[in-house]
Amino acid sequence: MDQNSLNELDKIWQSLATAILVLDDSMTIRFANYSSSELLGLSTKRLCGMAMDSVFNHHQFDLERLAKYVLQDGVDCQQHRVDVVFVDNRVATLGLHARRLMLSGAAYILLECRRVDDALRYDQASNQMHQFQASRNLIRGLAHEVKNPLGGIRGAAQLLQYETDQQEREECAALIIEQADRLRELVDRLLGPNQLPQKEPCNIHQALESVIKLTTLERDAEIALIKDYDPSIPPIVIDQAKIQQVLLNIIRNAQQALQHDGTITITTRVKHRLHHAERLLKKALLIRISDNGPGIAEELKETLFFPMITNKEGGSGLGLSIAQTLIEQHQGFIEFDSWPGHTEFNIYLPFDNTETGNVQ
Ligand SMILES: Nc1ncnc2c1ncn2[C@@H]1O[C@H](COP(=O)(O)OP(=O)(O)OP(=O)(O)O)[C@@H](O)[C@H]1O
Numbered sequence: 073m074d075q076n077s078l079n080e081l082d083k084i085w086q087s088l089a090t091a092i093l094v095l096d097d098s099m100t101i102r103f104a105n106y107s108s109s110e111l112l113g114l115s116t117k118r119l120c121g122m123a124m125d126s127v128f129n130h131h132q133f134d135l136e137r138l139a140k141y142v143l144q145d146g147v148d149c150q151q152h153r154v155d156v157v158f159v160d161n162r163v164a165t166l167g168l169h170a171r172r173l174m175l176s177g178a179a180y181i182l183l184e185c186r187r188v189d190d191a192l193r194y195d196q197a198s199n200q201m202h203q204f205q206a207s208r209n210l211i212r213g214l215a216h217e218v219k220n221p222l223g224g225i226r227g228a229a230q231l232l233q234y235e236t237d238q239q240e241r242e243e244c245a246a247l248i249i250e251q252a253d254r255l256r257e258l259v260d261r262l263l264g265p266n267q268l269p270q271k272e273p274c275n276i277h278q279a280l281e282s283v284i285k286l287t288t289l290e291r292d293a294e295i296a297l298i299k300d301y302d303p304s305i306p307p308i309v310i311d312q313a314k315i316q317q318v319l320l321n322i323i324r325n326a327q328q329a330l331q332h333d334g335t336i337t338i339t340t341r342v343k344h345r346l347h348h349a350e351r352l353l354k355k356a357l358l359i360r361i362s363d364n365g366p367g368i369a370e371e372l373k374e375t376l377f378f379p380m381i382t383n384k385e386g387g388s389g390l391g392l393s394i395a396q397t398l399i400e401q402h403q404g405f406i407e408f409d410s411w412p413g414h415t416e417f418n419i420y421l422p423f424d425n426t427e428t429g430n431v432q
């Protein structure tokens with residue numbers, strides 16, 4: 073590349089909206105673009121030559137980790153929320169991405185910094201709103217579910233007060249017991265699974281086949297079922313009954329969404345190095361259940377895994393909330409993507425629980 077082109081490239085680099093710093097192995101700044109000067113409140117000239125530590129009054133950068141992972145091992149490092157106080161006492165939350173950069177045979181750290189305060193505030197406000205709506209739905213749903221059996225119990229008790237006929241009294245008592253049991257069952261379902269999983273090595277495809285039998289999908293002429301299995305998947309240590317419960321809940325949802333027409337695809341794969349929240353799954357099983365139905369209603373998406381989120385006549389809205397609890401008990405996670413014409417639920421289960429660790 074000729075000098076002119078290099079100068080042009082330098083302009084692009086300088087005018088990026090992302091703050092870029094290049095650090096050497098002593099954590100001294102060797103290059104800073106205009107955005108980093110704006111962010112840090114110091115000119116690019118002053119920044120070059122300053123120790124990274126001295127451009128903040130306070131910071132939570134893990135400089136040691138950067139030196140070890142990025143410079144020595146050449147592994148990218150990310151920190152999603154780093155609180156900093158600049159030299160002029162402004163406060164900010166930054167998102168960082170660090171990558172090794174080789175220049176003339178020497179290793180440097182290329183550090184990209186973005187302010188994430190606004191996005192975080194927006195997320196917090198929107199989360200609060202959705203949680204408020206979800207808890208209101210939960211209370212409404214609960215009130216509705218509790219009121220019916222309570223009405224029955226009250227009616228039967230009133231009858232009991234004046235009833236002298238022994239058989240009628242027994243019928244009233246039976247009704248009270250039945251409705252009380254209904255309430256207890258509701259509370260149990262709300263509390264979720266209360267037993268620790270009993271894990272054993274399991275063939276996931278056999279487990280899936282038994283679930284498919286339960287759903288009657290194979291006998292359904294209107295819904296096509298595509299099995300896209302990876303036959304080389306090794307046995308996985310799980311509580312088979314619990315994972316089958318999860319699969320059943322999700323496949324039933326897909327079936328209900330399709331009503332009488334469409335395709336459900338079940339995919340299994342092995343995935344490596346998955347990051348989820350603060351967790352790293354080195355090797356995980358992916359089970360994807362997708363359908364080509366109408367998609368998940370927009371207003372449900374933010375709180376889909378909360379209990380009692382439903383738009384079905386007679387639905388309890390507990391299927392996905394229970395599924396999430398069971399997957400959490402396996403140190404896995406569950407995600408979805410949905411738009412009109414496509415919905416997929418992705419379940420990730422670690423192959424070996426000892427392999428989970430912190431994100432690097
Ligand atoms: N594949 C899907 N396509 C479209 N919407 C879906 C799909 N899966 C779930 N949903 C939506 O998510 C909601 C919550 O599902 P969840 O399984 O938790 O409860 P439910 O099916 O309504 O009731 P329950 O499973 O307790 O009988 C559903 O009411 C539905 O609106």
Ligand SMILES: [Mg+2]
Pocket residue numbers: 321324325391392
């Ligand atoms: Mg359901």
